[in-house]
Amino acid sequence: NEQLVLAKRPAGLPQDDVFRFEETDIKTPANDELLIESVYISVDPYMRGRMNDAKSYAKPFSLNEPLNGHIVGRVTESNADGFKENDVVTGRLPWKKFNTVSAKDVKKVASTDVPFHLYLSTLGMPGHTAYGGLLNIGKPEPGETVVVSAASGAVGSVVGQIAKIKGAKVIGIAGGTKKVNYLTEELGFDAGVDYKADDFKEKLAEAVPDGVDVYYENVGGTVSDEVFKHLNRFARIPVCGTISSYNSKEDNGPRVQGQLVKSQALMQGFLVAQFENQAEEISQQLAAWVEEGKIKSEVTIAEGFDKLPEAFRNLFTGNNFGKQIVKVSNS
Ligand code: NDP
Numbered sequence: 255n256e257q258l259v260l261a262k263r264p265a266g267l268p269q270d271d272v273f274r275f276e277e278t279d280i281k282t283p284a285n286d287e288l289l290i291e292s293v294y295i296s297v298d299p300y301m302r303g304r305m306n307d308a309k310s311y312a313k314p315f316s317l318n319e320p321l322n323g324h325i326v327g328r329v330t331e332s333n334a335d336g337f338k339e340n341d342v343v344t345g346r347l348p349w350k351k352f353n354t355v356s357a358k359d360v361k362k363v364a365s366t367d368v369p370f371h372l373y374l375s376t377l378g379m380p381g382h383t384a385y386g387g388l389l390n391i392g393k394p395e396p397g398e399t400v401v402v403s404a405a406s407g408a409v410g411s412v413v414g415q416i417a418k419i420k421g422a423k424v425i426g427i428a429g430g431t432k433k434v435n436y437l438t439e440e441l442g443f444d445a446g447v448d449y450k451a452d453d454f455k456e457k458l459a460e461a462v463p464d465g466v467d468v469y470y471e472n473v474g475g476t477v478s479d480e481v482f483k484h485l486n487r488f489a490r491i492p493v494c495g496t497i498s499s500y501n502s503k504e505d506n507g508p509r510v511q512g513q514l515v516k517s518q519a520l521m522q523g524f525l526v527a528q529f530e531n532q533a534e535e536i537s538q539q540l541a542a543w544v545e546e547g548k549i550k551s552e553v554t555i556a557e558g559f560d561k562l563p564e565a566f567r568n569l570f571t572g573n574n575f576g577k578q579i580v581k582v583s584n585s
Pocket of ligand 1: 405428477494495
């Protein structure tokens with residue numbers, strides 16, 4: 255049974271020596287326990303923060319222990335009521351090919367009619383993050399302009415599509431022509447802007463002639479500095495993440511306060527966990543939108559347990575297109 259542990263704390267982008275593959279035993283499930291084979295393992299940007307030994311909202315990963323996160327797996331042995339062999343479940347589990355866990359640590363997927371990896375993206379934590387942050391904090395009104403960064407990704411793509419459903423004008427910021435075209439051609443955004451292109455500033459200004467009412471912040475740094483220049487009075491800014499700084503050792507310092515005063519905008523940081531009491535409503539609404547074809551998603555699936563470190567790095571190089579997932583079993 256293979257597992258992947260954190261061998262040392264990274265400086266910058268985590269290289270291969272940060273990770274170590276190990277062999278470990280499979281524990282036979284006791285009463286109320288299940289043996290689960292991992293099928294899809296999610297890699298997510300917040301895991302980079304957990305690799306540091308610093309106090310944050312999520313506990314640091316322990317050295318020489320398996321990393322962990324959201325996994326979709328299949329029950330291979332059940333010793334718990336309500337679960338049987340072959341049930342598909344999700345939960346936060348260690349990065350192991352097989353896990354023996356208490357039945358209360360996982361839940362069955364709501365539907366087996368959709369690709370299971372959607373439970374790690376649109377129908378899972380990133381989808382809830384998009385919905386909760388946009389609708390509770392961003393509160394887009396019909397006709398307003400919504401800008402979202404990391405727009406082709408797991409969270410950003412759902413943010414933009416929900417904003418369209420709510421009648422807003424949506425502009426997505428992403429890196430490269432392929433991702434930017436996908437926003438307008440596949441997801442129905444009104445415009446896409448390539449932050450890696452030389453004319454980013456000009457193209458952004460052209461795309462938001464009426465200013466920005468909601469900026470869903472996923473990246474921070476210089477990309478966001480440009481967006482902040484266009485804030486309308488009383489704009490709302492759900493601050494979801496700042497991925498541009500996760501591998502950086504520099505303190506980027508305050509850079510938005512002046513624009514906030516001028517625009518009297520509301521900027522609010524949030525964690526997906528704060529929408530826990532809406533989880534049922536969010537799951538049902540997202541599932542309905544996916545079924546109706548109103549929310550689409552892109553996925554990059556790396557094949558093999560040994561691909562976990564590389565797949566994780568893709569989040570920071572942008573080599574992922576849509577939700578990055580690792581498929582570790584064909585079962
Ligand atoms: P994505 O699927 O969007 O993957 C990450 C993407 O970020 C990459 O594809 C890349 O896209 C972009 N990116 C990477 N580095 C940079 C950079 N230096 N500048 C600009 N863009 C960059 O990831 P997620 O959708 O899972 O996460 C998006 C954001 O949401 C992250 O900041 C994450 O931390 C945050 N988050 C917050 C949660 C919360 O509870 N607050 C919960 C979940 C996610 P490109 O090629 O376009 O550059």
